[in-house]
Structure formats: structure tokens, C-alpha cells
Amino acid sequence: MTAPDPSPERDEINELLRQLEAEKAGAKYWRDAARHRQGLLDEIKGRTSVRAVLSIERRATPLRRRIRTSADAARSTLGMLLVAAEAVPHRRALSERQSAIDALTSALEPPEPLREKTTVVVVGTADLPGWATALRSEQTTVHTASTPAEVSGVLEGTGDEAELVCIVDSDVEPLTPGWLARLALSMRGAGAAAATAVMVHPRRPLKSATPHDLLVRSAGYHVDESAGAPHVKALLAAADPTTVTDDTVALAGGGLFLVDRVALVAAGGYRPHGSCDVAAIDMSLRLAAQGGVIVRSGPTLAVDHRPTIPSDRTGRLLFDEGSRNWSDLLDRHGPALMHLTPRGTSAKASFWLTVAAPNRKVADRWGDWHLAQALARAMADLGHRAAVGTQAELDEPARKAADVHLVLRGLASSPRSSGQHNVIWVISHPEDLDSAECDEADLVLVASPLFATHLRTSTATPVEVLLQATDTDRFRPATDHARRHDLIVVAKSRDVMRPMVADAIAAGLRPSIHGSGWDGLVDPDLLVTDHVANEDLPALYAGAGVVLNDHWDTMRTWGFLSNRIFDALACGTPVLSDPAPGLQETFGDLVPTWNDPEELRRAVERSLTMDRSAFAQRARAWIEANHSMAHRAVELVDFLVTHGLIDEYTRRSRPRNAR
Template sequence: MRGERRRAGQVRLDDPAEVLVDSGLVDADYVAAQLGTTFDSVAEAARAAVAAGDVSPHPLFEAQWIGRRRSWQRLGQHPVLWYVSERRRRNRIAPHPLVDPRIIFAAHPEARHHPYGALSYWLSVSGPGTPLPTRILPRKVSWSTYRAAAIDAAAQWRDEVVRERPELVGPTPALPATLATSPAVTVVMAAQDAGPLVRRTVASLQAQTFTDWHLVAVDRGSADDTAAVLQGVAAFDDRVTLVREGRCGEARALNVALEHGTAEHVAVLPLGREWLPEMLAELLAHAHHTGAAAVLAGTGAVARSRLELLSGRPVDLATALLRRDAVKDVGGFDEGLGGSVERDLMLRLTRDHDPLSVDVPALKRPDAPQPAYSDDWGSVVLERQLVDWEAAAARETQEDLVSHVMPVGTEPRRTVEWLGAVPREGSELILVGVRLRRAHHVLAASIAAIISGARFVSVPAAVSTSAATNVGIAAAAGSTVLLVRPEAMPPRQPIAHELAEVVRGTDVAAAQPLVVDLDGVVLSAGARFGPDSPHPELFLSGLPSSDAVRIGRCAVAAPAAPMVAVRTETAVALRGLDARFHSVLAETDLGLRARRAGLGGSVLVPDTVITSRTPYASAEELIGALSSLRSTVHAGAAPPPDTAPELLASAGLEVVAQRNRRVCTDPEERTAPAVLVPELVVRPIEGIHESPPRLRWAVDIAAPAAQRGDRWGDTYFARSLADALERRGQHVAIDRRDARDRDSRDHDDVLLVLRGLDRVTPRPGLLNVEWIISHPDMITADEVADFDLVYAASTSWSTRMSREWGTRIEPLLQCTDTRWFHPDRAEPDTGPALLFVGNSRGVYRYAVRSALAIGADLTLHGNDWTEFVERDQIASGGVDNREVGVLYASAGIVLNDHHLDMRRDSFASNRLFDAAACGARILSDRIDGLEEIFSGLALPFDNEHELARLVKPPYEAFPDNATRREIAHRIIAEHSFDKRAETLVDDAVRRLLARR
């Protein structure tokens, strides 16, 4: 029967355990390790996994990895059922970080048609010694090796986390496939005069993985915009209902909300509270599994039993789920009480039975704004029990080893990114987990166990991030520790050993990289202190990273970054990070204490860059951390004299004033906690009258930030242009599209837009220049009219549109970077016979399609070609731009083509100039001006017959080698980035002087 269903490609969804067994996605030993039991059969293990809820049935299947939306929970399905029934989507989903469906399909194309998906097929044809189908591991690891590690990690989690928590009521069970009512939960809210809190509070509800809820918000006659904000939310989410009442008590408002609800269960969400995304789903699963009238998340020092209620412990209904009929039976909230209505209701609800207390994380933050880690000294005490600093000081370390120490955050994907990114030579990664949930603990521990140089350390106590970091420092084997917070993304290029070299220097205690945000704008270049404030400012925050690079390596008062390098002996001598700091400013405190102890200062290394996923600190975190930092400063760890004015001057900026910026937890509330943070006021140094003139340029491109935009041609073009401008004494920042709204653009003189896919709004007060290098069909008359200077990479188009639009457009052709493109890069005719270097851009490009149609011996380098050509026809996914010139100079013929609008309007591509500068023979689609510009190096072909004739050696249609070399030198002289930079600077200076 099971075989018949598999052959028919059908999946039964009525029996989850049977489907688990059929699919092969049950490992009895792995399930047993998580539940702390044993099973007599696979079927018994499958039934136990389904009944337990949050238990993974197989080491290579993890529901929490599949996606954040948790679609199976919305549908009330078991995650394996949802996965195996997804069909086409399933083939694109990785059920585990070490399972890449693309690798399975490449080796086994028939796996696409397996009724249970790629993983089930792979397991059916693999043995214990089969390597895992993954790309993130540095070496091949067998399936049996990982299975053993996963089982050990699951058993460790149960021993260290579960068994030490007697209040835990089993793993979260699965939600039933169908619920008694829809919506299943009525969320009630009493709102009054709290408009600024509405969006954030409701957003935490809308972010719930369980989505079948109904919010009834009762406005108690608010005098502010609370009702209006709620009405706006309701207009875009039909699950939200606003009920307007006059001024009334909270109990009355909640009873009114109850009357508008129809769900089986009720939850209370006060304004200012924020639920974690899984809370409703987990509480509802427990409620359905037990039938309890009240389910309480075991969060904080709150009452969990009737006895505790009677003894006076606080009640928190924001972490509870109640049966609606039970609430109605006891009369709802008592409107005659002036306060303590929550305690009164719970006492009446629990008259006969204790509430069910479950260990479910519920809230993002407490009610009132306060430091991110309120029990600071509790962490200090716990840390003393966890870390033996004397033993750490006595241990020998390896001089050439750098130990990355990272407390594990809340997101498993970030942990896996680090596991796959840390260099294996000369580095180790120590992950420190603090009472992690099952999925995250098992993933981190099992993957770390199979990667050389990675270790996972579990901390049984709930401690701060700083205390967890100290546990890792004490376990480090390297002579240098790199302290990493979870918000730091792995750097695109290895930087650990460069930072380690800096802290090995004399009088250096700590070194930090340049920290940028997701848009590529500087977030922190260290901490600076003014003469009259104990509070630090993030140096260079908001400026482009090019300013930091221009300043170069320099001393800073203290580090302020989610990644800091410290000598291990220094960290141990200082007893690590102060555990009172939850996370932010802990490294600043460490740097100040190191300086006071005579262990050295702090250094910024701007040519090492990391990206932070989040801002440096929230207002609550910063206010709490600053109170602890003041004690460090007052204890004698005063910062060094401020050198920021001198450093900024080297970047072309002068300090004109210093002011204080108010950081507040609630800007609308005058009594809310707040601090004053110093802030430098800067302006650009006027360099236009210098000789040669020096301006600040912002080069705007359409490429996205980070790795997504690194392979764009616009990015290479902008870098080469920026280098050429810098060689002429200019200060240049490259702003990708995510960073074009940075405030610090007001310090620039010139905004140069390299017009690609995006239209950019000119910046008032700057000289706004547009250089149209592609996509002329996207340009309009009103766009060019807004700019002070306009160039276009086509002579004919510039002339025609200047006449039609009445706006002067100067021709300025594309060009080449002569550092990488010149005829001496390689011997002619020693490389590929026919070459194309470029990405597909989602289309089967004309040049490639034509070459393959005639059966030419084409060498193809570039991304996104697998949709159009076979994998074995792709030489590589791309070539470093600095090495492309070697291919061009050695090739028999280089192929080129253009976008249709560029071809029609004769916008000669950058590839033409690069190849011509190498003296290459070029075949291109036809545009005007090929002969005039390239003197016979670039010939057009109009069809496949012409291409077939021209690609045959001895290439009689092209000049000989000596002539091609002469033409290449002319191209270099006339069409280099340096030549274009000369034009741009001269025109900009002339226009700015005329304006002034």
C-alpha cells in the first residue's frame, strides 16, 4: 500500500506519523535523545515526535530552519506534512542548513520527482559514508559522522537545559489540524493616551507565527491620537477591530472587548508590551493539549500557582492564554475594583484548579523602559561561578591562533553563517549558548562538532551577553581573542589575523574594524569622548566609509563595535567584559580599563570592515549601559585627549562646534529616561581654492549594498572612477542605492549620479551631476533638467536629445581602468579562442546565443547562465575584475553585446573599452561609432553567418598584432578613467566657481 502511494506521487495527510515513516524522515535514536527515552520501533518514535510537538524527527530535518513564517502552523499541520506536501516549493526549500537540494538534484536529477522530496530520496540512496549534500562545510563530512554529532547534541540539550528546569511542562505539542473556532484567539486591548506605543505593540501581534487571531482594541476616550492610529492599523488589517468608549476603567474596557470576541481563547495585550513571535502558537498548543482554563508562560518572577497568587506575587496576564467560556463563567473582570483586576480574575479562575505553567518565552521587553539587562549584579555573581580566571591565566595559548568568541543570538541562521565563514587556518570559533531553545542548541552544537576549529559551550544559567563572552574567553586556546556579538555579520574578507597583528603591537590593547550598517554607511569607528562628558560618541557615525579609509589607522579613545580584537592575556588580566553590561559599551569599558591598567590603548583599523545587522544600540540599551560606564570613567579610567578634530581634518572636514543630543526611551514623554550624548558639528573644508582644487564627491550608483551589489558592473565602474578622482586629489565616497539618503551628503560638494536603473533626486545645495552610462530609454527631459551638468556615454544620443529637450548634454564615453586593462597583461592568442565575460542579466544574451548556435568554442564566465546553457558550458561563475584583462589580452576574439536601447542609441559598453585597451579583437552587435572609436579593433556582426565567418582564424578582418597594440595605447591615452576624471573635475570646479 505504501509503495503504491509513492508510485502515484500522492501523500496522505491524515496520519502524520505514518507519513513520517513512509518518507524515511524518522530517526528513532535522534527522537529518543530529545525526549530522553527509548523506542521499540520507528513507528513508535514517529508517533512520539508528532505528539511532542517541538521535536525534530530527523537529524537533517529542522522545522525552525525552513522559514520564519511557519506556514504549517497557520494551516495547523505538522511541519513534515507541510514540507512533503509542498511539491514544487519543497524542491527549493532547504530543510536543514546541511541539506542543499541543488546539490542533490545535480547528482540525482530523478530526485525532483520523488513524492517526499529531495531529502527523502537522498536518504534512500545514501549510506553512512556518503558526504552530506552541503556547500557550507570546509571539507566533506559523512552522514554517519553528523548523525552521531546531532544525537549527542540533542542529548546534551536535554541534560543541560530541560532536566534542570522542573517547571517545564514538556515540549510544545502540535496544534490540531482544525480548531474549534475561527478566529481561534481573541486578543483584547485597553488603550488610552498611548499613541506612540500602538504600532510597535500591534506589530508584535502581527508578527505572530499563528495568524488566526482577532484583536479587539477598546479606546478609553484617549485625548491623543491613540484611536486614530488604531483606526489606521485596522484599515490595513481586517483582523483588527477598534471599539470607541468614553473615559472608563481598564476592567470595563476589557469586558467590552470580551463581548466583541467570539474565539475559544482570550489573550490580553497591554499597550507597551511586545510578544515574541512564537508565543500565541505555543500557548495555544498547550491549551488545546491540556484543556486548561489558563495557561501561563513561565516568564519572570510572576505567580504560577494559586498559592503564589495568594501570597502576593505579581500577576501578568500579558503572558497568559485563557479560555473565554471560563472567563465568562466567573463574570469577567470586576469593574468595581480600582486596581488588581488581573489578580482578582486569576484568583476566581483558579478557585478549583491551578493554572498550567509552561516554559514558553513570551515578551520582548518589560513594561517600563529600563536597562536591557535589569539584574546586572546577578550576572556578576553568576559569572564568578562560571569562570575560573586564575586557571585561564595559567593556561598556555597558541601564538598564531585567533579565537573568535561569540555568544549565540536568537536567530539560528546567523550562527550557521559564522560556522561556515570563519577561516579554518589559524582560527577557532567558540560559540557560547545561554539556555537556548532546542532547535538552536542542537544546530549550533552538532554543526560545531563536525567543523575543525569550532566549539560549542553551553551555559546553564541565564546570564548577560558579556558574562557569556567571558565564558568563551576563559576557554580560548588562541593568543588573541576576537570578541563578537551576534549582530555582527561575518566579514566578506578574512580580517581576524590583520586585527591580531595590530594588538600584538606595542601599547595596543584593543583593535576594532570599521563598522558599517546594512546600507554601507559608517555606524562606528570607535568611541570618542568630549572634554565635559562621560558619555561617548560613535566616531564618524553617519559618514561614508571612504572618510575612515582616508583617515587611516589611528588611535581612538576606546572601541565601540560588535567585534573587537584583544590579546587573550589582556582580556584575562582585566577579567574580561564587565558582566553588568548586557552587550553594548562593554567593549568600550574594556578599552578604558585596559588604558587605566597600563595595558595599552585602542586602535581603529579602517581597512577591515564588518557590517552590523542592527543599530549600535537601542535607546533603552544605551541608557542602561551609560549608567554603568559612568562608574568606569569616574573610577579613574578617563579617556585620552580628544583627537577627533585633527583626524576629521585629514578627511576634509572641520569641527565647528560640539552639542549634546538627547537620547530618550519615549520622545513624547518628558519624564521618560533620557541621557545627553555628545555630538560634533562638522562642515567640509573648502578645498576649491587649493592647488589643485579638492572637492568632496558622492558617486551614486544603482547597485545594492553588501555582496548583492559587489558583482554589478556599476560597482566596478564606480570604484575605478573613484580611484581616478582620488589620484587627482579629490575625496570620494561611493554610495550604493541603499545609502543615497545619508544625512552626511550635506558635507559633500558634488553629487555624481552614474545613471543606471534608478532615477536619483538631486541634492539641494550640491553641484548635481548626472552621467548617463546605460538604459537611455529610462531618461526623461524633466530628469536631466534637474541636474547642473549632464553627460551621456553616446555622442549621437547627446546631440539629439540636447536639441529635442533644450538641455545641454555633453558626450562623455565610457572608459577603461588602465591598471588592469592593457596589452601587456598576456601574450596574444594564448588563451580562449572565443571569450565572453558577463552575467546573463536574466536573458539569453545575443552574443552568447549566436556563438553557441554556430557551434563555436565559446569560453563563458559569468553568473545566472544555467537557465540558458548547460553547466559544462560555463567556465566559471565570474572572474575578478582585476584579472579579466588577462583573459582579454590572451583571447583569440572577445564577444560583446548591448541592451537593446544601448545598441539603438549607440551607448558603447564598458566591455568594449576594456577589451580594446588590451589590444583584443572584438566582435560586437552593431552600434554607430565602432570604427571611429576603436579603429578596427571592434567589428560588428549582424547575424550568425557573419559571426561564423569572423571567428575563424587567422582573423584576417582584424589588424595585425603590432597595429592592435598601437590602437590599444591610443585607447588608453584617450579613454581612461583618469582622462574622464580630469574632465569631471575641471567642469565641476568651473561650475562651482561660477556659482559662487
């Protein structure tokens, strides 16, 4: 963070900065403690009895691994056999299919000669196949690249003379005479940036045959959606290749395509990726972002000898969606792919909210999980798709495909994806945030005006204030008005005596305590339960006479107001709190504060004897008018509009610059 400013008028901020550095030192202490515990664990593992158990475990591990490998191989073999069995009834039709293809390719009129200078790159081989050698002419140069990573180097080495660039996988065999000129003609006629051929399944040996042999493998690609994630699928898969006509397509596959060199350079060039298909999809999306159109040349057929995905018996999928290639593509282009789905073409911006909870098994015990769920519901009420995920779900395709990744920043940071708008909402633990994390975001939201002011001095990323809030549909006054406890505390102790409990006891009060870690710190008779399920909180707050609140030191120092204040006031219940910056500005006189036990005792007495009905109406009205989650959803969208991340009128996401 920024070094302290020595000027007198900055004394208060400097003191806060010193406290923040102290909190960071405290965080380092706990990291060191974790390393110490790991050392103790290693020592335990070194004991004789433990070593014996671990030895058995190590010996069993290779056997389990071999069993899993054998099972996977058996499943793969079984899948191939099932596909081959399905292909048997179709074997008689193969001759007819072959004859139809031959008749089509031989009946086509020769295309006009290729006008444009063209560079052809055959990928995956060092030796040119015969069909590639035959292309060489004054207009056409042919090169090889062993991997997709070498293609960009080959293109750079050819200079700027070529007007068109053709990329062909070495396992693809063009069938149609004059195929290169036909692709160029299709591009020229449609004013397109790129053209792709129709890929046909080969006639395979019986043991590896499929029902799709000599039918269309792909005629370009489109994007479908399920469970909030995109899936790239072949157009016209298993169709008769002789019936395919020219048309525009969303995406070109990497088997064979032709692209205008000027358009390619304007879109950022050909980028090396793990496969030709990933590179082609990446290129297609960048061309589309520049307004480029991709066409399919119907009569241009090519046999695609590349293996299909074993798990995809339909033959429609372009990618193994468990592969690193697919994951990397989603990182770069997840939202852009979703925008090509039928629903994505007109939908408002979509959101994925990530919380610090490690996984869904324990998420219910994390307050930020429920805060995020409430915000997601409010976003849905505005017409946006919004989902909530934990740290364990950061690699989920649906997360990478959302337009906006909103991280509720508490105890854990989250990686960014270059294809998304990345937004951080700092709701707690400011001591754990650094400027580098903020610099990588597109927008930083902070639940504290004081910390937002400080943060603006340490990052170039825009910083806005977005306070915490409550779900007013869930947190509301009780209907039976029965008071279950006069004074309640709903908080963990973290094994220290919190000020609100210490002062209450010193004042002679008997708070009913709900939360863990209080054993040995207070009279056991004060303990009601060590955990309150979130669904039970509204009734607990609504049935209390007074709710006590305090803040952890860093939260109080930097003005991060506790979420329980918003929740309890929405229930119409009085709240007493320790002083914190921004408390009066946010709640006016609704939340009295105390500084010592006697002040606390008097404040509790006043709260218990005042007109509860009048207070409840006033508190509820204030929260509904200013601090509902519906308000925060509107504010969030407005901030995204202000900073150019979504469109003001359509509320659709504005695409990130091609990267």
C-alpha cells in the same frame, strides 16, 4: 520625455522614442510582477503554520525592544556617572573659578551705551526672564518665541526699524554687565556682520556635575574633519573664561548672538530650523558666503544651562551627529562646512561617486562599482579627493560634504542635496530616466552622443557627452601571450538567449561562456564559470583570441557602447560586436560587426589569423590616446569648469547660491 516630432526628418528619432516608451512599459511590467510576488508573500504569511511563527516573533519583539531601551538607558546613566566621578577632584576648584568670573565681570569698565536700535528675541519661553525685561529701553525691544520656527515671524512683526537683532536661548543667562552693548561694540570695531558671546558651563549639582563646570563651553565654533566628514567643535572648550579675548570665529552658536539686520536680510534672513544652534550655523554660513565676518566678544560671558550631548564627554561637540538636525544641516551646507576645515580651505573640489549597487556587500559584483573606483583613482591623480559609495551610503556625512555628487545613473536614481553640485552620468538604462530627474541636476553627462542629443530637447539642464572608458593601468596586454580560449563570452543571459551566443552556435562556433543564467540555454560544456571577479577580467580578456560583444536592446538602440569593448581593446584583444550607433565613430575599424551567423564566422576566422601583436599595439594605442579613465577625469573637470561649477584656475568648487 518629449512627445514624438511628426516632421519627416525626425522619423529616426521618433522610432527611437517609441522604442524607449516600449522599454518603459517593460519596466512597468517588472514593477507589477514585484507587486504580485508581494501578494504571494502575504498569502504565505496567512497560512496557519507561518502565522504561528510570526506570532512568536511579534510577542518577542516588544521584549527585545525593552531590553534594548533598558541597555541604552543604562549606558546613558553609566556615562553620566563616569562624568560625575571625573568631576569630583575638580569640586574644590569651583569656588576659585566662580571668584575669578565674579572678579572679571565686576572689574570691567561700563561700555558706551548702545547706539543702534535693537530687537532681542528670547527663544524657548513665553515668559521673559528678569535679565531680558531689564533690557527694555527706547533703543531695545524684547520679544519671546516659543520655538526657533517662530523667530522669523517675530522679526517680521517688528518691522525694519531695528538695526541689530539679538537671538538668545531661554536656557542661556548673560553674566557680564552691559553684555548687549559689548557685543555691539565688538561688531562695530571689527566691521563684523555678527558677534557671539563666550558660553560658560554652569555649576551643576554633584549628580550631574562635569569636570568642565564654570569653564568655557564654547567661544565660537570651528570645523574639524575626520573620515571625509566635517565636525563642528567648540573653540577654547574647558578653558578659563576669564582669559578669553576678542577674535574672529568661523561660526556662531545658537545660545546667544547679535547680528546686523541688513546683513541678515541680504543673506536670506533668519531661517527656522529644529534648534537655535542649527539656525545659527545656517545663518553663519550664509553670512560668510556674503563676505560677512563673525567676531567673539571675549569679556562677554553667559552661562549655558542647555544639556550637553550625552555621548560627548569632552563637551566640545555642538551637535549629536546622529540627529536629524545634523543630517539636515549637512544636506544644506555640507561642502561649505568642509571648506572651513584646515584642509578644506585650499583643497581642490572633492567628489562623491554614487553607484546603483545597494550596498558594499554586493558592490563587487556590479560593473558600475569598478567603473566608479577607476574614475575616483583618476580624479585623485588630478589632486581631487574622490570616494565611491553605494545606495546604502547616501546618508553618510562624507557624501553630503563632498563638493560634487556624481551619480553613475544605471538602475537607481539618488536624492540630491541642496548644498552640493549634483551631476548625473547616464551610463545605462536610459528607459528609466525622466526629465524631472534631469531638471533637478546641475549637469547631466551621457555615455551616448545620440541619447545626449535627445535629452537636450527634454531638459533645461546642460547635457554633455562623457563616454565610458577603461582603467589602462589594470587592463593591459598579457606578457606571456598564451591563449586560453579562442572565443569568449563574458555576460549574463538574464534567462534569454543572447544574439552573440545564438549566432556563434548557429555558425558552428564553440564560445567559452563566463556568466550566469545560461543553464538550459546552451550545451553545458560551453559553460566555464557563472561569475568572473573583476580583478580576474584583465587576464581573461588578455588571454582570449576574440571577445564577443552584444548590447541589450535599449542600450544598442540609443548608442550606449558596452564597457567590455573598452576593456578588451585595452588588453590588445580583438572584439566583435553587434552594430550600434556610434561604434565606428568611437573605435574606427578596430571593432568589426556582424549581422548573421555566417558574417560572424568569417569575422572570427579573420580575427584569429591576423597579426595579433600589430593589432594589440594599435588597439592599445587608440584606447590610451582617447578612452582611458584619465581622459574621462580631465573631461569631467573641464565640463564642470565650462558650466561654472568649479573654478577654472584653482579647480576649487564654486559655492552654490545660499538657499
